[in-house]
Amino acid sequence: MTVSTPLVELRNVSKVYPATVKGAPDVTAIDDVSISIDAGDVYGIIGYSGAGKSTLVRLVNVLERSTAGQILIDGRDVAQLPERELRPVRLGIGMIFQQFNLLNSRTVARNVAYPLEVAGREKAERTKRVAEMLDFVGLADKAGAYPDQLSGGQKQRVGIARALASSPALLLADEATSALDPETTHEVLELLKRVNREFGVTIIVITHEMDVIQTLATKVAVMDQGRIIERGDVFDVFSNPQQAASARFVSTVVKGLPSKPELEVLRARHTGRIVTLAFRSDTVDQTQVFGELSRDGIAFQVVYGGINEIQGRPFGHLTLALTGDDTTIDAALDRVRALTTVTEVR
Numbered sequence: 001m002t003v004s005t006p007l008v009e010l011r012n013v014s015k016v017y018p019a020t021v022k023g024a025p026d027v028t029a030i031d032d033v034s035i036s037i038d039a040g041d042v043y044g045i046i047g048y049s050g051a052g053k054s055t056l057v058r059l060v061n062v063l064e065r066s067t068a069g070q071i072l073i074d075g076r077d078v079a080q081l082p083e084r085e086l087r088p089v090r091l092g093i094g095m096i097f098q099q100f101n102l103l104n105s106r107t108v109a110r111n112v113a114y115p116l117e118v119a120g121r122e123k124a125e126r127t128k129r130v131a132e133m134l135d136f137v138g139l140a141d142k143a144g145a146y147p148d149q150l151s152g153g154q155k156q157r158v159g160i161a162r163a164l165a166s167s168p169a170l171l172l173a174d175e176a177t178s179a180l181d182p183e184t185t186h187e188v189l190e191l192l193k194r195v196n197r198e199f200g201v202t203i204i205v206i207t208h209e210m211d212v213i214q215t216l217a218t219k220v221a222v223m224d225q226g227r228i229i230e231r232g233d234v235f236d237v238f239s240n241p242q243q244a245a246s247a248r249f250v251s252t253v254v255k256g257l258p259s260k261p262e263l264e265v266l267r268a269r270h271t272g273r274i275v276t277l278a279f280r281s282d283t284v285d286q287t288q289v290f291g292e293l294s295r296d297g298i299a300f301q302v303v304y305g306g307i308n309e310i311q312g313r314p315f316g317h318l319t320l321a322l323t324g325d326d327t328t329i330d331a332a333l334d335r336v337r338a339l340t341t342v343t344e345v346r
């Protein structure tokens with residue numbers, strides 16, 4: 001078996017900013033973070049404002065130096081490289097930004113050509129590559145337009161064409177859809193999926209929006225106060241978050257567990273016992289669960305919840321109001337507990 005080197009690996013990385021106000025404590029923006037990203041991954045990093053996401057991105061493309069730890073790109077520690085050796089490393093990393101960062105005095109085509117000019121590519125090669133990239137993002141007809149003649153979604157597509165022009169192996173997307181409306185966000189995320197699928201580009205997606213992770217990423221790390229508090233396959237984290245902060249992010253897109261006020265409403269509206277059941281397509285057989293509950297004169301009604309899907313795998317929570325003889329319900333719930341997680345709200 002061959003063990004492949006991760007494309008990006010952070011080992012015990014920290015970044016401390018000295019206090020900006022005299023007497024105030026230093027700011028630990030990144031606190032002992034280790035992370036491993038394989039070639040071909042779409043790796044989401046989610047956290048609230050101030051969690052350290054942007055700092056992490058600036059460390060990976062070495063716009064800033066870490067205070068401690070190793071940052072390996074393709075097995076090479078870039079954190080220690082002298083400035084003059086960083087240029088080729090940065091050329092291998094594309095970036096897209098929330099505010100697009102296009103050059104307003106240049107046409108769309110010349111924006112896309114910019115990294116190729118910096119890399120010293122011949123004019124003929126630049127022209128060919130720019131045409132290919134504009135074609136890929138569906139903006140061939142806008143080559144001669146200026147950025148301020150474009151919509152937000154079109155600007156970000158130019159940003160993507162520019163980021164990919166020098167054929168980087170890695171694309172960093174820092175809040176790339178946060179300035180866009182939901183429809184345009186969806187189009188840009190679909191384009192980024194194609195970037196990953198068709199060019200095999202590894203993508204690190206930085207966001208505070210869980211639906212971006214749900215749509216695009218295959219793996220996710222949740223950041224809080226400079227640390228990674230949870231990580232895993234997107235499906236696992238969404239269907240069974242382990243940390244309270246992760247569960248809060250998940251709850252923004254998944255209607256699963258009723259909140260306290262919602263439970264009050266459910267209790268007032270329904271007689272009988274209220275239970276929430278967890279479902280995961282790969283481990284829980286819904287038919288069997290409902291079969292157990294429909295026996296022995298128990299009646300039930302689904303009163304809250306929903307089933308979601310990530311990468312074609314359904315999961316979710318359903319809350320039921322059960323009526324019937326208490327002892328019979330207890331026995332049925334015991335049987336269901338052998339099949340899935342049951343939470344009863346008393």
Ligand SMILES: Nc1ncnc2c1ncn2[C@@H]1O[C@H](COP(=O)(O)OP(=O)(O)OP(=O)(O)O)[C@@H](O)[C@H]1O
Binds near residue numbers: 017047051054
């Ligand atoms: N250049 C800097 N000097 C001092 N402190 C900084 C600097 N850059 C970031 N910080 C601090 O580091 C912490 C992490 O900031 P960072 O911008 O990485 O967070 P973030 O998760 O990207 O949030 P946002 O989405 O709001 O940018 C914050 O407390 C921030 O104030």
